[in-house]
Amino acid sequence: MDKGKGSSGSRVIAIALNGGAKSKYIVRWAIEKFIPEGNVAFKLFHVFPKITGVPTPMGNLIPLPQVRDDVAVAYKKEIEWQRTEMIMPFQRLLNSKKVQAELVLIESEDVAIGIATEITRHGIKELVIGASSNGLFARRVKGQLLSSVVSDCAPKFCTVYVVSKGKLEALRPSNTNMETNGNIVEHESTATNSTNSSSRYTNSTFDPGSTYSESPSSSPIGSLKHPDSLSCVKNGYNNSGISSAELASFQSANTRNVDDASISYVGTLTSQRSTFKTVEADTESWITDQASTRISSSCCGQASASRSLPASSVTQGNVNLELEKMRIELRHIRGMYSIAQNEAIDATRRLGDLSKLRNEEAMKLKEINEKEEKAKELAKVEKEKFEAAKREADYARERAHREVMQRREAEHKAARDVKEREKLKNVLGEPVYNYQKFSWEEIVSATNSFDEELKIGEGSYGSVYKCKLHYSTVAIKVLHSKEGAESKQFHQELEILSKIRHPHLLLLLGACPEQGCLVYEYMENGSLEDRLLRKNDSPPIPWYERFRIAWEVASALAFLHNNKPKAIIHRDLKPANILLDQNLVSKIGDAGLCTMLNVDPSSLSTLTLYKDTSPVGTLCYIDPEYQRTGLISMKADVYALGMVILQLLTAKPAVGITHVVEDAIKGGRLMQILDKNAGRWPLRETAEMALLGIQCAELRRKDRPDLKNILPILERMKDIAEKARNLVAMILVAPPSHFICPILKDIMDDPCVASDGYTYDRRAIEMWLKDNDTSPTTDFPLSNKNLIPNHTLSYAITEWKSKRRIRNATKWSLYSSQSLLCN
Template sequence: MKGSEEHGWASKGSGREIAEEEEEEEEVYVAVVKDVKEGKANLLWLLHNTPEDKKVVVVHVHRPAQRIPTALGWISASHLQEEEVAAYRSIERANMHRCLEEYTSMCSRVKVKTAGKLVIERDDVRKGLVELVAQHGITQLVMGAAADKYYSRRMKGPRSKTALALQQQADPSCKIWFVCKGNLICTRDACCVDEAVAAHKPTSTSADRSPHTELAMAAWSDEGPAGSSTSGSGESSVNDTWDAASRASDHSLHVNMASSPTVPPEADTDDDGSLVLRTLTAPGDVPHFHSPQRRSMEDLGAMYQRLQSKLNEADNTKREAYEELHKRQIAEKDLSEASRKVDVAETAYNKEVRRRKEIEEAVAKDKMQLSALRKERDEVHEELQQARQKMAALKLQASDSTQILKDIKANLSEAYSHLDSIRVDHELPQQERLHQKKEAATTSARGAAQHLSEFSLSELEQATENFHEASKIGEGGYGCVYRGSLRHTTVAIKRLNPQGLQGTAEFQREMDVLSRVRHPNLVSLIGACPEARALVYEYLPNGSLEEHLTRELTWQVRIRIAAEICSALVFLHSCKPLSLVHGDLKPVNILLGSNFVSKISDLGMYRLLVRSSTLYHGTHLRKGTFAYTDPELLSSGEITAKSDVYSFGVILLRLLTGRPAFGVSKVVKEALDMKCLERVLDASAGDWPYVQAEKLAKLGLKCCDMNRRNRPDAKEAWKMLQPLMKSISFARLSPPSSIMLAPESSSCIPSYFICPIFKELMRDPQIAADGFTYEGEAIKGWLSSGKETSPMTNLRLSDCELVPNHALRSAIQGWVQHQN
């Protein structure tokens, strides 16, 4: 209870002291922390002990964080970019100003007239507060003595390092109140002359007191409480009463002039720099009381002059002490700057050492590379010498080869002359046969197919073992396909469904049209059996393209298959006077022969088209697999040549990716947009060249456009495929070593060295009855499939005999050797 009373008295006394001080000073400063809860009690203490018309200034030292939170954790600010540090600093300052706004709003609620803010940014809070006191001439400051959690009634002085530093280092002219948890702990008075005089209390006894001392004690009794406390909470009130006593003593100096001591007072400074007036009596002397009439005016003037002199000396000492403190601060700042420069120099030195080490390592590495390059240069020089020797030998061989080439050219010229004579010998009979065919076509539709072989039902039953299930190789909506052997030739027999929609007249017309259609990439019709409503086609041993899409087909073979399909479509769509549209183009209807030569089959679904304005109108209802069918054909029922182009586009994308037909265009389009086409390419095809694969994908997407007007026709697609075909048309699946060419030589092969069927460099050139030279394997396969017409002129061959073209073979071999 006693402690509470003392505490309450101290608060009242300290408030009266602030009020008295504020009569002279305009502003009272209070140091606050960032946490409003922690600094709220100290601010409220000041507000409750300060008149409402006085200005309160909130002082805060902002300490920037040295470590900044990031996604990787707390990282030192020196390791981050300047932009990141600046952004975090701005957030810190915003939070700091928001806290200060809470302090100022608290001042407004307590009806303080004005409230200001004073902020400085320093890494050291103690130095920041000392600097603020010095820069702004702060004379009254309230700050925390310690954290609120350390408060106790036994506290006599500040405990925190910041408070202790301010108590020792702050400008002597600044008076500081140290408060903890809303309670005044102690006060550091300002070191001015009047306070220095009041700092030392008189200690004389009642027996030897002078009149001045008695008057001071009377003032003490009147102003102060009956009993004084030595605790920190009562120190403020003691100072107030002692100031009153000092003023009373000064008054007695003028009233009781005769009662002054015989020894004049002397001014001196204490150890802590405070000004102290020595006692007016000498030690051991008993003061003598004289009346004012016996005191001379001269002694009083001398005493006053000496007192004034001591006060001036005290002011000078205080000024010198402040200047010395300022010099010390400047010296500390210079020392800090010098230390920083030393750190920068050490950092630069370490960086230079590392850079020099890196340069030395780089120089050593360059020396090793230079040594390796010198060794490589010597090896290249040696190889160059050997190459020059070989070149000299080759020049000698070239001179010999020139003569050989001349002989070959002579033989070639003789061969061409022989070919011309053969053509002349066969020209007239061929024209006669062509005239006979035209006459037969005009007489009857059946006569148009007279060059086809006609088979009986018994022959077909014998060839297929009475159409046994074991001989069946395929089945579709129009019938079944069987494998059989007719007249020592393996054939494919397509027997139409007896319950089908196709009548006898339509069957006869189909035979007529198919007998006229001849192309290297269309399955050839060998014959027919009207009795069994069956068609006999050439047999292709490698099955359909659908079966091989799930197996390993190299990317070269896939591009060649695409080009062959496109070539056949160009041929069908260009037929005169009626264009042909397949209408059911899909991988199942694309058969593969030897060397994977592709041929389109199932022309039973062909459409005869006539031009009507901008559309082609089919003579039959549409039919086909949904995924390969033109969307506009499904909606409008109108079939055009671009319906085949749509199906061809889907096949292109399947060749490229190996994926199912449904949704393949969407997958490829997304891959192209995201520039990751290689992810959807069929890996079983090998390493696709990205340029060729991208061109093929773009062509497939154009052909698959939902709007048929945006699709290219077959001729335009062929123009896009030609460059791709040229890049791989000269490479065989297993070419002999004698025909292997350098890549740069494949683009300049003479056209007469290329087989018209395989579109490749010939190894075994053979002259057929039509006068053209073909690859032996190609023309033999053509004839063995039952075809009797020329692949070039589509006219019937007079015979199936082949003549080796030795002159052309020698020319090809010589050209290959020269290219290699």
């Protein structure tokens, strides 16, 4: 492949870039200049200094020999990647034009030498560099611009284009073009056709004796001289052997051309467009005459010197170059005229804008003066208002100071009271109840991973499991979701039940707050609702136990209402939330909907309305006025207590129960609606209890009695119930536990001892041994199936039964007579 040609025989153009934003103008100029000319390829040169060290975070530089090889290689690759990314947008711009473009990174301390070396190695014949005011090639190296140094160092076979702001600033042709007739002319005419505006090229003056320099004080034409091209022409004369007289004649002609061009340039700045066209036509004709004169004189000189010096080709090339330079100067003059004309138009337009702006500013000044007068008058009025407000503020400040002093005194007094109260609490030793914390693993293990067989209840918020925890039978309430552990009801129930204790409030043993689990004491007989409605075929509750339960519930409510320092209202009292232990002792549970009053209950004896809340609770047990207005009071729990009393008497659902009982009392049918499973109700006490329940369930809270009036009545009913229960206990004495068969759970008729050492009823153990070989008590294998009669136990059972019959007959007569007295 020939040097200066691409891989497909295309013409190679080198573009030297500094990676800045100004480089895009160089690339765009190259695209407009060379792509229309035919098959071309580009090489993008970027020079960066040699890497001599690796920087540290502290700003120091470690020499490259002192750095590990892998670190040095990585740093070099990083720098190369950064440089490549800097030039990559220009490559993509060329590729978008469907032109081949190659990135060439040059590592050299001298930019000019690095570019010249790369051009020589690849044999590139055309180079484009930039000369913007703030670019890399605008730097000065020993007083010269870097673009000039690159032009000097570039090989002579390479044509150098210097571009500034997207326009051709200077041109240094190659020696090859100078030695061939017409090459420079064709090249420049092509550049002229490829650009739409003649202002893209900047004038260069042909002066064989000049050196490369720029003088800011010189004329516009003189300041655009390109020394490289001139020096090439000078060298061409010297090498061709032209005489010094011819060279001096040629220089004088060129000097006259420069003066004429300068004069015509100054004239265009002051004359009209038609005058400029006349000057332009005269200049072109003058250029043509000069060219023909030089050609003829060159030919004569060639004929006279043909014997001694064959230099016709060199002379013809210089003449063509001079013609091309003159054309460039003419195009530059046209561009300068167009710029001057545009600047004159812009100046006229700006003058009109300034005049308009001046008028507007004058109007604004007049308005400002008028506003200033009004502002002075307004300021006078405001000053008077300020004086009055200042006097008021001084008075308010004094009054506020007095109030602050009074408040500070009150705060000091309150702080002293708090300290004294705390001292009293410490002296009295007020107990602080806490709960035991259980881990989630303990809860899961105790419930056997929440086995369904251990579930004893389920509500809207969670499920209840019966299990063993720390060798005690407990009831564990587990919320349905972890979000429930963050709910207000969960934390409120945990706070209330962990701080208060009462015999008839459900005992909180512990909790797992993270997972929303509460551990209560286990209540063997379940809820009051289940026992009243006889769910799971549970035995009925006798009437005397119901009287006692009513008093226990009322006493627990009175304890909550009189809690200090804040009274507590349950808000969800109902039979489902009243639990019964193995002795039918009642306890109120589910304190999640409780609300606390921020005042001392002892100071509210005459008030009824305490707090405004959102109505919560269970339908039929909610206070109607609370449900309607949202105003909660202690009478809300009294209404629910009345509903519970009526259900204890009738064992009927809560819907419409007040109407049913009231109609029965009016019609004398009270005994007909009472629960028959509770035994023989005492008529007078039962009627009094029913009237109390109806009074508590009145629709208006002011018609309901207070708990302090209800408790004495229920306590009297409880005393009557205890006497009746004692009489029944005397009649129904439970047999000793060793009289009970482990299989039948009843008194044995024919006791006998099995091989496991336990005593069973003969009939029951024989039926067991037919199908099993293990003990019904220990579940271990039996050594044999022999049965030994227990005559001693059999005699004791027979004697106990006979005594019980006699005792029961005597006590039953006493019970019947007392019942008749009650009725």
